[in-house]
Amino acid sequence: MTDALRPMGSKPRLYEQVLDRLRSYAAEGGLGAGDRLPPERDLAARLGVSRASVKQAIVVLEVQGLVEVRHGGGTYLVRDTLDAEPVEQLVxxxxxxxxxxxxxxxxxxxxxxxxxxxxxxxxxxxxxxxxxxxxxxxxxxxxxxxxxxxxxxxxxxxxxxxxxxxxxxxxxxxxxxxxxxxxxxxxxxxxxxxxxxxxxxxxxxxxxxxxxxxxxxxxxxxxxxxxxxxxxxxxxxxxxxxxxx
Known part of the structure; x- marks a missing residue:
């Protein structure tokens, strides 16, 4: 079992920590294009953060074209990795x-x-x-x-x-x-x-x-x-x- 989704500590901009955990989760689980991430509610519970933090992380991945959010249908990887550029570069x-x-x-x-x-x-x-x-x-x-x-x-x-x-x-x-x-x-x-x-x-x-x-x-x-x-x-x-x- 991977521990990529272990509970997280509280620090500013938790969604950046969520991004790191999701990246590790995808890599350790061998996820690729077309695979689905767990629901936001489940991710929030497993990471010990709010759904808002998870949603922010998903938005960053979506902005970079790494995931597709299908309304009512979940979040799917577009590529074989969730390796995203640093948030500060996006900003x-x-x-x-x-x-x-x-x-x-x-x-x-x-x-x-x-x-x-x-x-x-x-x-x-x-x-x-x-x-x-x-x-x-x-x-x-x-x-x-x-x-x-x-x-x-x-x-x-x-x-x-x-x-x-x-x-x-x-x-x-x-x-x-x-x-x-x-x-x-x-x-x-x-x-x-x-x-x-x-x-x-x-x-x-x-x-x-x-x-x-x-x-x-x-x-x-x-x-x-x-x-x-x-x-x-x-x-x-x-x-x-x-x-x-």
């Missing part, structure tokens, strides 16, 4: 993300407009190739991250604006973060591919207003991520009897 990214998304909307909307005005046959071929790459990734069960990167890079190049391209390069790392955050949302890769196609069609048709509107809709979709709904300071300090730890 930092949650703090940065709104500014990054604002910058992306401003820069990429204008770049799509310019691309519709200035694109060359070579630019069109690069965008078309990126769409094919992303489609193949999704068909293979991946998130389409590289195809997404190639498509946005091709749109940026098609804008033929040295200054705007330089701005994009200056926030490349933050854009990569937002890309990964968006594409791990359930159903998001296929939706992003469809939106990319709408942007591409407008650019090919040389319709700047339509291209800008399509890009704005896309970046606004990118901004809808589970991470921004997460409250890292949620109250999880109570024990199973309702008393604070």
């Amino acid at each position: 930092d990214r949650r703090r940065r993300l709104p500014d990054v998304l604002d910058a992306r909307e401003a820069l990429e909307t204008k770049l799509a407009e310019l691309a519709a005005e200035r694109r060359t046959d070579e630019d069109v071929a690069a965008m078309d190739s990126a769409l094919a790459h992303m489609r193949n990734e999704i068909t293979a069960g991946e998130h389409g991250v590289e195809g997404d990167r190639l498509f946005h890079a091709a749109v940026t190049a098609a804008g033929h604006s040295t200054i705007l391209a330089e701005f994009m390069r200056s926030i490349a790392d933050q854009i990569t973060e937002s890309r990964h955050e968006s594409l791990r949302q359930p159903g998001r890769p296929t939706r992003s591919l469809t939106q990319h196609r709408a942007i591409f069609d407008a650019i090919v048709a040389q319709q700047p207003g339509r291209a800008a509107a399509a890009m704005r809709r896309h970046v606004q979709t990118v901004a809808r991520v589970r991470l921004l709904d997460w409250d890292p300071e949620g109250d999880d300090e109570q024990g199973p009897d309702g008393r604070r730890g």
